[in-house]
Amino acid sequence: MSVFKRGALAASLLVILSAPAFAHSFKLGALEIGHPWARETPAGAKTGAGYLTVRNTGAQPDRLIAVSTPGAATVEIHEGFTENGVAKMREVEGIEIPAGGEAKLAPGGFHLMLIDLKEGLAEGMSVPATLTFEKAGTVEVELAVENMAYGRSGKSDAKSDHNHGHAH
Ligand SMILES: [Cu+2]
Numbered sequence: 001m002s003v004f005k006r007g008a009l010a011a012s013l014l015v016i017l018s019a020p021a022f023a024h025s026f027k028l029g030a031l032e033i034g035h036p037w038a039r040e041t042p043a044g045a046k047t048g049a050g051y052l053t054v055r056n057t058g059a060q061p062d063r064l065i066a067v068s069t070p071g072a073a074t075v076e077i078h079e080g081f082t083e084n085g086v087a088k089m090r091e092v093e094g095i096e097i098p099a100g101g102e103a104k105l106a107p108g109g110f111h112l113m114l115i116d117l118k119e120g121l122a123e124g125m126s127v128p129a130t131l132t133f134e135k136a137g138t139v140e141v142e143l144a145v146e147n148m149a150y151g152r153s154g155k156s157d158a159k160s161d162h163n164h165g166h167a168h
Helices: 008-016
Strands: 025-028 031-039 047-056 062-068 072-083 086-091 095-097 102-105 110-117 126-133 137-146
Touching: 025 137, 031 126, 047 062, 047 095, 047 137, 062 072, 086 110, 095 102, 102 110
Parallel strands: 031 137
Antiparallel strands: 025 031, 031 047, 047 102, 047 110, 062 095, 062 126, 072 086, 072 110, 126 137
16 A cells, blocks of 8 residues: 555645645744755666755754654655765765754755655655654654756756766
């Protein structure tokens, strides 16, 4: 049985939001988790990548320190970087969310690495995930699976677009 809720996200957004379908967000105290999404995976891929934005409206910094999902055996927090023109990534212990600021997880930079996927990610799926912050605690979000065209969300910086499957 699938651990993902196929189509459920799209249906609820239709009712609740008049904003574009990708503009969903979740709140945890002073933290606002904006547009959590995961990239559609090619057939047979065992690894996926997730992205989101965390805005901190509070006066205390916080840190994203752990992520889990029933859809994958492990989720690591990764940082993407370029070395000698080659896109690479490494695991980090957490991502700082400055007081009054935000942390962006986006293609080419910080991201969530979904390792050992239970099934491939196809556009329109919704992947439940639990985010743990050092101070604020945990919050359940839904990663909307999107294709690359959606994921860019209007950004045209093509060089920040690297393929995780190849980089691993
Ligand atoms: Cu990665």
